[in-house]
Every structure is written in C-alpha cells, then in structure tokens.
Amino acid sequence: MFPVTSRRHFSFSLYMLRSSSPHNHVLYSSSSFLPSFASSRSSATKDYRKSSSPPMAACIDTCRTGKPQISSRDSTRSHDDESGFRYLNYYRTGYPDRVSRAPINVTQTKTLHTRPLVEDLDRDAEIDDVWEKIREEAKSDIQREPIVSGYYHASIVSQRSLEAALANTLSVKLSNLNLPSNTLFDLFNGVLEEHPEIVESVKQDLIAVKERDPACISYVHCFLHFKGFLACQAHRIAHELWTQDRKILALLIQNRVSEAFAVDFHPGAKIGTGILLDHATAIVIGETAVVGNNVSILHNVTLGGTGKQCGDRHPKIGDGVLIGAGTCILGNITIGEGAKIGAGSVVLKDVPPRTTAVGNPARLLGGKDNPKKHDKDPGLTMDQTSHISEWSDYVI
Structure with missing residues (x-):
C-alpha cells in the first residue's frame, strides 16, 4: 500500500x-x-x-x-x-527502437535525386518508347550485375520521367562543392519540363547514338555513360537559358560541362537534332556556329573563328554532315548538306553539298570544278575511308 x-x-x-x-x-x-x-x-x-x-x-x-x-x-x-x-x-524522439535516424552529412553535395517508382498503368502508357526501353534495359542490367543496382535504381528505375532522369544524371555529374546537385537538378528539370521540344531532341540523339555508334551497347549505356550525349543535352539546356537572357547561368553550365566532359559548346551555338558526338573529347563549337540535323562529329573537332572579329564568325554545318576526328573548320563558312570532312582537315572555304573535303588546307575530292558527289548522308552512314583509294597514293 x-x-x-x-x-x-x-x-x-x-x-x-x-x-x-x-x-x-x-x-x-x-x-x-x-x-x-x-x-x-x-x-x-x-x-x-x-x-x-x-x-x-x-x-x-x-x-x-x-x-x-x-x-x-x-x-x-x-x-x-x-x-x-x-x-x-x-511519437517519441527519444526511443531509437521506434524511429531510426541516419546521420546527416552536411558536406555531401552529389545527391542522387530519386523519385517514387511509377507503377500506374495509365502513367506508363504516356511514357514514350525510348524511355520505356531505357528502364527495361536498366532492370535487365541489374539482374545481370547486381552490384550496379543502387546506381541504376537511383539514376533510372526510381525516376518518374525521362526529364527527371536526365536532370538527375546531369546534376550529379556537373555539381561540385560550391554548386550542389539539388540546385542544378531543380534548374535542369524545370527547363526540360517547360520545353518538351528539348526532350524530343534528347530522344532523337539517343536513337542516333544507338544506330551509328557500334560501341553503344544499349540506350541506358548511352544515357548514363556517353559524355558526348550528356554534353549535348547540357548544351540544349544552356542554350535555352541563353535565349531567355539568363546568360550567367548559361555560361556557368558551359564552364562545368567543359571541366567535367572536356567539351566546350558556347551556349549561343545552335544545335539540331539526331546529333552524334563520338568520343567527344576536345570538341569546341563557337558562339555563332550552327549545326544541322543528323550530324556526326568525332573527337577533337573545332568549329571556330579565324581571329578576334565579332558578329557572325563561325561555321554553318548542314544536315547529314560527317566531320572526321581532328578537323578544324574556321570562319563564317558553310558546309553543305550531306558533305563529308576527312579526319585531320583544315577547312577555310565553303564546301558544296554531298562532296568530300580532305587535307590541310582542305580540297575537294575530284577537284573544285567537278567534285565527286555521293548520294548518301555520311552523317548517317559514318563512312570515313571510302574516298581514300581515289584520292591518295598512300600505301603501306
């Protein structure tokens, strides 16, 4: 008692x-x-x-x-x-057996921004074939290599859309200690959601890489690992910001892409759809350059100016053009539709449509007065050597 x-x-x-x-x-x-x-x-x-x-x-x-x-x-x-x-x-915060709290790392910046897995059939019906294919390939890769399950789940499987997945991948790869990935994610995702035409260009670029590059084993491989593809998509976002007169952000993205991918596109340059940047290292494209649709560019290519003049000073590349590795195309000149520029060439003058220019300085295959022409787009065929036997006496 x-x-x-x-x-x-x-x-x-x-x-x-x-x-x-x-x-x-x-x-x-x-x-x-x-x-x-x-x-x-x-x-x-x-x-x-x-x-x-x-x-x-x-x-x-x-x-x-x-x-x-x-x-x-x-x-x-x-x-x-x-x-x-x-x-x-x-709710009792003092009882660890009820709620477990993971320690927060305040210095962490490269956050993988995951979203709930979309299971609703109506929502899946709205997802395009390319995005659905990427997700299927990611799940297949996880089964074959369980060690990548965390990376693939955060990057692809848990993302609600192609826009969110791309914004996540770019934000992680372009972030640094002073530029958190969550800030970049919000910026990238906002631009992509507001401009569906950019997303359509992303899909066409994915298809172009898969079809033209024999080293590309899957869509998800390109989406996560091909820096040429990623650099091109980052440029699309930067270019949209540039056209909105948000030049500070556009130039910031250009700088981070240059540092992370070794690819330098001025945000003012205009890029078409169906673009393949094969290997992509050391590609430089100037401010007033224009690149058409279905163009293939290999590594170490420069589309630049010839001096310090201002105004329209960079090349204009037509549809279906193939530009070989190590090529320099300088000045406000035009590379005609379906033309081919051989590796290591230095082009200073206009190139007619469906012709081949090679050498330093570049000259037309067949001569200036009667150049040989082809009927296929080299940007699609990726044929880089068929002209050599008719042009050069080089032997081994």
Missing part, C-alpha cells in the same frame, strides 16, 4: 484530471469514484483552482472498444488536425 500522503496526492490528481476533461464521463462513470476527502478540501485548494491555468487541451481516454484515443478539447478541430495531434503525442 502507498503511504497516506502518496494516496491522497494520487487521488487528488485523478480528481483534477476528471474535472478538467470534457470526457470525464468516460474516465469516471460516477462521482462515487472520488475519495471522500475530496469534498472537504481546504479553501486554499479552491483558490488554487480558480487561479490556475486553463484545463488541459487534451487527454487520453478510453472508448467503448477499450483502445486508447486522443481527445481534443476543441470540438471544431478538423480530422487532419486530430490525426497530426495524435501522431505528435505518440
């Missing part, structure tokens, strides 16, 4: 709880439950009740089912508020 003092204190606490609760009829079925001494409490206790703070806002009572519930003094409280109130009263 409790000492007398303890029993009185306990009984008095029960009485105070009963009198302050709007549900005292649940806690106590009759007043006979109270001890007899409660009716003879001193006047000092009465004064204490009059001067004390308002009754408790809520208490734990027992419903007819016998399960504890949270009852609120405010009968107008909404259901959501009651749910939140109930959660806050039962």
Whole structure:
C-alpha cells in the first residue's frame, strides 16, 4: 500500500484530471469514484483552482472498444488536425527502437535525386518508347550485375520521367562543392519540363547514338555513360537559358560541362537534332556556329573563328554532315548538306553539298570544278575511308 500522503496526492490528481476533461464521463462513470476527502478540501485548494491555468487541451481516454484515443478539447478541430495531434503525442524522439535516424552529412553535395517508382498503368502508357526501353534495359542490367543496382535504381528505375532522369544524371555529374546537385537538378528539370521540344531532341540523339555508334551497347549505356550525349543535352539546356537572357547561368553550365566532359559548346551555338558526338573529347563549337540535323562529329573537332572579329564568325554545318576526328573548320563558312570532312582537315572555304573535303588546307575530292558527289548522308552512314583509294597514293 502507498503511504497516506502518496494516496491522497494520487487521488487528488485523478480528481483534477476528471474535472478538467470534457470526457470525464468516460474516465469516471460516477462521482462515487472520488475519495471522500475530496469534498472537504481546504479553501486554499479552491483558490488554487480558480487561479490556475486553463484545463488541459487534451487527454487520453478510453472508448467503448477499450483502445486508447486522443481527445481534443476543441470540438471544431478538423480530422487532419486530430490525426497530426495524435501522431505528435505518440511519437517519441527519444526511443531509437521506434524511429531510426541516419546521420546527416552536411558536406555531401552529389545527391542522387530519386523519385517514387511509377507503377500506374495509365502513367506508363504516356511514357514514350525510348524511355520505356531505357528502364527495361536498366532492370535487365541489374539482374545481370547486381552490384550496379543502387546506381541504376537511383539514376533510372526510381525516376518518374525521362526529364527527371536526365536532370538527375546531369546534376550529379556537373555539381561540385560550391554548386550542389539539388540546385542544378531543380534548374535542369524545370527547363526540360517547360520545353518538351528539348526532350524530343534528347530522344532523337539517343536513337542516333544507338544506330551509328557500334560501341553503344544499349540506350541506358548511352544515357548514363556517353559524355558526348550528356554534353549535348547540357548544351540544349544552356542554350535555352541563353535565349531567355539568363546568360550567367548559361555560361556557368558551359564552364562545368567543359571541366567535367572536356567539351566546350558556347551556349549561343545552335544545335539540331539526331546529333552524334563520338568520343567527344576536345570538341569546341563557337558562339555563332550552327549545326544541322543528323550530324556526326568525332573527337577533337573545332568549329571556330579565324581571329578576334565579332558578329557572325563561325561555321554553318548542314544536315547529314560527317566531320572526321581532328578537323578544324574556321570562319563564317558553310558546309553543305550531306558533305563529308576527312579526319585531320583544315577547312577555310565553303564546301558544296554531298562532296568530300580532305587535307590541310582542305580540297575537294575530284577537284573544285567537278567534285565527286555521293548520294548518301555520311552523317548517317559514318563512312570515313571510302574516298581514300581515289584520292591518295598512300600505301603501306
């Protein structure tokens, strides 16, 4: 048994709880439950009740089912508020067995931005074939190589759309200590969602790489690992910001792409669709350059100017052009549709459509007056050597 003092204190606490609760009829079925001494409490206790703070806002009572519930003094409280109130009263931060909290690394910047896996069939029906193919390939790769499951899940499987996946991949690869990936993700994802035409160009670039580059084993391989593809998509975002006169952000992206991928596209340059940048290292494209559709460019190619003049000063590349490795095309000149520029060439003058220019300085195969022409787009065929036997006496 409790000492007398303890029993009185306990009984008095029960009485105070009963009198302050709007549900005292649940806690106590009759007043006979109270001890007899409660009716003879001193006047000092009465004064204490009059001067004390308002009754408790809520208490734990027992419903007819016998399960504890949270009852609120405010009968107008909404259901959501009651749910939140109930959660806050039962949640205990001091109990690690109920909630485990991982330590937060405040220095971490390369965050993989994951989104819930989309399982809704109606939503899947809206996803284009390329994105669906990427996801299927990612899941297949995870089965073959479980070690990549975390990387592939964060980069592809958990992403809700092609836009989100691309924004995530670019933000992770272009972030640094002073430029967090979550900031870049919000920027990239916002531009991609507002401009579906950019996303369509992304899809066409993926198809172009898969069809023309024999080293590309899958769409997901290109999407995650081909820096030429990634640099081109980052440029598309930067170019859109440039056209919106957000030049500071556009130039910032250009700088990070140059540092991360060794590819330098001025954000003012105009790039078409179906672009293949094979290997891509050391490709430089100037501010006023224009590149058409279905163009293939190999590594170490420069589309530059010839000096420090301002204005329109960079090359214009037509549709279906193939530019070989190590080529320099300088000045405000035009490379005609379907032309081919041999590796290591230096081009300073216009090249007619569907002709081949090779050498340093470059000259047309077949001569200036009657150049040989081809009927296929070399940007699609990737044929880089068929002209040699007719042009050169080089032998081994």
